[in-house]
Amino acid sequence: MSSEQTIVQGILTGISTVFGVEVPAASIALQPTKKEFAGDFTLVVFPLVKLTKKSPEETARLLGEYLKQHVKIVDSFNVIKGFLNIELSAQLWVQTLASLVEQADYGNLPANGKRVMVEYSSPNTNKPLHLGHLRNNFLGYSMAKIMEANGYQVLKTQVVNDRGIHICKSMLAYQKFGQGETPASSGIKGDHLAGDYYVAFDRENKKQIATLVTEYQAAEPSADVEKLKEKAAKNTPLMLEAQSMLLRWEEGDPEVLHLWQTMNQWVYAGFNATYEQMGVTFDKIYYESDTYLLGKKIVDEGLARALFFRKPDGSVWIDLTADGLDQKLLLRADGTSVYITQDFGLADTKYADFPMEKSVYVVGNEQDYHFKVLQLVVEKLGRPYAKGIYHLSYGMVELPTGKMKSREGTVVDADDLMAEMDRIARERTVELGKIEDFDSAEALYLYHQLAMGALKYYLLRVDPKKKMLFNPEESIDFQGDTGVYIQYTHARISAILRRATAEQMSFDRADYANVVSQLAPVEQELVQLLSVYPKKVQLAAEEFSPATVASFAYEVARAYGRFFYELSIFNEPDPARRSFRVALSLATGKVIRHAMGLIGVEMPERM
RNA sequence: GAUCUCGUAGCUCAAUGGAUAGAGCAACUGCCUUCUAAGCAGUAGGUUGCAGGUUCGACCCCUGCCGGGGUCACCA
Numbered sequence: 001m002s003s004e005q006t007i008v009q010g011i012l013t014g015i016s017t018v019f020g021v022e023v024p025a026a027s028i029a030l031q032p033t034k035k036e037f038a039g040d041f042t043l044v045v046f047p048l049v050k051l052t053k054k055s056p057e058e059t060a061r062l063l064g065e066y067l068k069q070h071v072k073i074v075d076s077f078n079v080i081k082g083f084l085n086i087e088l089s090a091q092l093w094v095q096t097l098a099s100l101v102e103q104a105d106y107g108n109l110p111a112n113g114k115r116v117m118v119e120y121s122s123p124n125t126n127k128p129l130h131l132g133h134l135r136n137n138f139l140g141y142s143m144a145k146i147m148e149a150n151g152y153q154v155l156k157t158q159v160v161n162d163r164g165i166h167i168c169k170s171m172l173a174y175q176k177f178g179q180g181e182t183p184a185s186s187g188i189k190g191d192h193l194a195g196d197y198y199v200a201f202d203r204e205n206k207k208q209i210a211t212l213v214t215e216y217q218a219a220e221p222s223a224d225v226e227k228l229k230e231k232a233a234k235n236t237p238l239m240l241e242a243q244s245m246l247l248r249w250e251e252g253d254p255e256v257l258h259l260w261q262t263m264n265q266w267v268y269a270g271f272n273a274t275y276e277q278m279g280v281t282f283d284k285i286y287y288e289s290d291t292y293l294l295g296k297k298i299v300d301e302g303l304a305r306a307l308f309f310r311k312p313d314g315s316v317w318i319d320l321t322a323d324g325l326d327q328k329l330l331l332r333a334d335g336t337s338v339y340i341t342q343d344f345g346l347a348d349t350k351y352a353d354f355p356m357e358k359s360v361y362v363v364g365n366e367q368d369y370h371f372k373v374l375q376l377v378v379e380k381l382g383r384p385y386a387k388g389i390y391h392l393s394y395g396m397v398e399l400p401t402g403k404m405k406s407r408e409g410t411v412v413d414a415d416d417l418m419a420e421m422d423r424i425a426r427e428r429t430v431e432l433g434k435i436e437d438f439d440s441a442e443a444l445y446l447y448h449q450l451a452m453g454a455l456k457y458y459l460l461r462v463d464p465k466k467k468m469l470f471n472p473e474e475s476i477d478f479q480g481d482t483g484v485y486i487q488y489t490h491a492r493i494s495a496i497l498r499r500a501t502a503e504q505m506s507f508d509r510a511d512y513a514n515v516v517s518q519l520a521p522v523e524q525e526l527v528q529l530l531s532v533y534p535k536k537v538q539l540a541a542e543e544f545s546p547a548t549v550a551s552f553a554y555e556v557a558r559a560y561g562r563f564f565y566e567l568s569i570f571n572e573p574d575p576a577r578r579s580f581r582v583a584l585s586l587a588t589g590k591v592i593r594h595a596m597g598l599i600g601v602e603m604p605e606r607m
Numbered sequence: 608g609a610u611c612u613c614g615u616a617g618c619u620c621a622a623u624g625g626a627u628a629g630a631g632c633a634a635c636u637g638c639c640u641u642c643u644a645a646g647c648a649g650u651a652g653g654u655u656g657c658a659g660g661u662u663c664g665a666c667c668c669c670u671g672c673c674g675g676g677g678u679c680a681c682c683a
Contacts (some may be wrong), residue, residue, distance in 0.1 A: 034626065044625055046663055056663080082663075083626060161683065315681070332681045339683050368611065369678050432645070462620065467676070469619070478645055481631040488645050496642055551621065565647045607645075
């Protein structure tokens, strides 16, 4: 039982013996005492006064007396207004540290026998990944790690949107203007090459739209220009050709399929290189080309059970007005399925492949409505996975100029940004000149660790639900509340441990646990912080928020920074204290390495 | 128009309904004490968009208003 649980127990029995009333355990919320007050844990007694029929001060005092007398670990207490500050013996914190150090898997909760699937990334194969994908991938990868630490069996998946009109646009443009160019012949990464042709399509198509609009205007001068543009956009020769290409793709035309496969392979090679840089991985990849037809069976099922209905034109709908939503189209009149229908099919497939309790979809908040409908419909269909669906809806990454728009060339490319981060990391590191003995491979590895540390922390420290701002004019910081700062703390700790080892210092439990009885405030604060780590890991899973873990790691690093400056380790004359401080450093290193691991950041030994 | 969401220091972000709303950046000041200054400490900076309400207690919950964004497509 943790100290906190012990105290809560004591409070419960205290309330019942002193005041003769019973309260549910859940109503007792203990919080860490604020720094400016004496004490370790604080109980807010206001909620209790109705039951105790005493003033807040009196209630707190009586409860404090009881705890002091009956709960061994409680040393003393003080009461300020309705706040009961409980003080524990320093000895207890020393013991806490000792047991924490001994837990090899501190921060990992026991296996819970449950499964969770985390889907993220979901790229289109017609253009390279951008900053928004970085947030998505880092969130998804981190959530997978967090769920794992919470005892889940995790399957990381990716759904590739590898078919559809947008892919045909790239393919068509390549056919027309490509002249047999390949990633090898051009030296352009495959995903970028495909993206270039997507842009080329758009450029040509715009010209054709303009021509068409002029023709239309000549024919009907009084018509609304916007309407004409809309009509033209659907009817340019290029667009019509792309549509016929999509039909040929669906019919399995060998020529089209060959081009499709060739270009997609280029794109996948490009994506893989990007994922490699990002440090994210997947256990299973779903391709939309394999799954896009699966939803139709579900439409039949819904019709048979009268959950869906057919309109006179043959299209199929579900009426969700009773649930506060609209009528939603599920199948077009021509019998082809729409996006959400495909998602039903995919959801079934996922569950068949990996029967899971939870299924997390890391998808932007612009799809909130889509997922509301998805979950509602599969619930109505009685799918066992319906309740476990969680849409990790994250906010867009915006630029000072607003949303990123590929058409306006304001997209921040993922590869470019990561390369830029590598470059800055190198520049800063070389300036500081601390790793001159590294060989070039070691140095490059470190630069990348730092670059990704800065970038991932930057994107993950913000509450995922909120939109965030990225200013390309200002480089991502390496100082202050940053990933690099936390990495730096780890490197300093590593230096401490290297020296302790070199000096053959012993810092086992026996060296300090029953010897050290007084702690400096910075030491106690640090131990207390480290002791709540497993709760933070749990909270991060409950809230689906890597930010919880990221900001915790920063808090720990800050506390260590103060400790590091205020107290000397190797100049400390008392050997027990010296051992304690090394052990404290070791534990801090372990915790921040674990926490940063949960957000996908590696921690260097030196920097 | 309907609906969801956000609004906290100059900027970027924190704060299970709890004590005097905290960090970082930017500005200013001090500190290389033989453990890494990518650091530590300090100064300054706030009517938490506005107005009500609930509560012993509200940045947090409720109502209204103002402002930004998303969604409401036979796109995915």
